[in-house]
Amino acid sequence: MKRKSGEYGREVAVFSGGMGKREKHKQKHERGHRGRASFNYLQDEHHIDDTPPFSSSSSPPKFSDEEEEEEDDDEDTTPNHEHPSNDMPSKFLFYQQSVQSPKGDISYMQKFFLMYVGGRMPLHLQEDFCGTAFLSMEWLCSDTRRTAIGLDLDLEALNWCMENNIPKVGADGFSRISLFHGNVLQPHQSKLVKSDPQELVSNISLSENRENLQTDVLESDVQTGSIAQHDNFTKRNLTLPGRDIVCAFNYSCCCLHKRADLVLYFKHARDALSTKGGIFxxxxxxxxxxxxxxRLQRRFPNFTYVWEQAEFDIIQRKTRISLHFHMKKEQRKLRHxxxxxxRLWTLPEIRDCLEEAGFRSVxxxxxxxPDTTEIIRTEGFGVGKDVKYEEATSFQQQDSWNAYIVGVA
Known part of the structure; x- marks a missing residue:
């Protein structure tokens, strides 16, 4: 399915919007409010970079690997640890280690930008459905001039990013990224997230409210967390640079079930791009x-990652995807x-919606x-390593394929 994205991609959770199994998170996804991105069950090896992402401290937790974990296909008999002990690694950390590979995504995005826009290097990124903003962190580390904006519905994932990811970028990390908690269908109403309410000023310039956006989209659920949100600092009230690139990875757009919502989201993405030109x-x-x-699984040194895909509704084109993590030494499982x-969209549907939203080319x-019948179980990211993405106007159906879709504004 998806390449190793660098989050999971989809509208799943701000990298993980609605990353949990809890019912309220399910409701969010079913309404099209995703939080973070979902994850790719078939990652693209070209994207894999074995060097630690912006910090060696983000390497996998040290579990001993004495025994190989047995596969358990009986969901009814598998305990669901929704409240792991304090010494258990975060589900967000597992997600970043097994699903995402941001360096590969950034490499392709730079290539697309230079091909279809050109004239300058891309410096300003917006990551929608950002989850823990893992991709944005790597973007900041790739060039000290770069800035990033992250938007997600999952406040828990944003909090985790503020506490665990941004500090690893460096002293200027907090000054070059702005995280917003809100719905991608109502981005101007999203609220700025700050780790310290006393620092809500320094790098922010207020502008007049030029827009009076009214939509029929459901309001995002309000969540609380350890990170402060300030009602006066919404995306609508802040002056932000036009983005060179807006991205939505980990199949996040599959969280939007209605065509009208998909077009609306694409319009917001287009409007966020620089007037000098940009790409989505x-x-x-x-x-x-x-x-x-x-059901597919991939074994890592200290845990096994499982992608579980439910039955597919051919009329509504809907399915449910669940991600599980099985820890080896502890013999513990984080199911769901x-x-x-x-809602699994087709390539022609996406193209039509992007064109309707105003993109000049797609x-x-x-x-x-790799064929899923041959890789039910794999070790790490050792699949399809040498196959590259190629631009195509036609492509014959396969057992499994993955695609980047580029909208040029």
């Missing part, structure tokens, strides 16, 4: 394997660490993924 980049997966029940209700970059 998203990912999508498909193939015959995407339309039936499926993230669970998403997805480009597909596709690659065939």
């Amino acid at each position: 980049v998203m990912d999508l997966y498909g193939g015959t394997s995407s339309e039936h029940k499926l 660490a993230f669970s998403y209700s997805w 480009h597909f970059w596709v690659r065939e993924m």
Whole structure:
């Protein structure tokens, strides 16, 4: 399905919007409010970089690996640890280590920008459905001039980013990124997240409220957390640089179930781009394997990651994706660490919606993924390593494929 994204991509959770199994998170996804991104069950090896992402401290937790974990296909007999002990690694950390590979995504985004826009280097990124903003962190580390904006519905994931990811960027990390808690369908109403309410000023310039956006979209649920939100600092009231690139990875757009919502989101993405030109980049997966029940697992040194795909509704084109993490030494399992209700869009549908939203051209970059019947179990990211994405105007159906979709404004 998806390449190793660098989060999971989809509208799943701000990298994980609605990353948990809790019912309120399920309701969010089913309404199209995702939090963070979902994850790619078939990651693209080209995206894998074995060097630690912006900090060696983000390497996998040290569990001993004495025994190989047994597969448990009986969900009814598997305990669900929704409240792990304090010494258990965060589900967000597991997600980043097994689902995301931001350096590869950034490499392709830079390539797309220079091909379709050109004239300058991209410096300003907006990551929608950002979850823990793992991609944004790598973006900041790739060039000290770069800035990032992250938007997600999952306040828990944003809090985790503020406490665990941004401090690893460096002394200027907090000054170059702005995280917003809110709905991608109502971005101007999203609220700025700050780790210290006393610092809500320094780098912010207020502007007049030029927009009076009214939509029929459901309001996002208000969540509380350890990180402060300030009602006066919404995206509508802040002057932010026009973005060179807006992205939505980890199949996050599959969290939007209605065509009208998809077009509305694409319009917001287009409006956020610089008047000098910019691109919107998203990912999508498909193939015959995407339309039936499926379970895949990938073993890492200290844990096993499991992608579980429910039965596929061919009329509504919907399925439910669940991500599980099995820890080896502890013999513990985080079942349904993230669970998403997805509407699987087709490439022509996405193209039509992007064009309706005002993008002047749409480009597909596709690659065939390994056959799922041959990789029910894999070790780490050792699959499809040498296959690259190529721009295509036609592509024959396969068992599994993954695509970047680029909208040029």
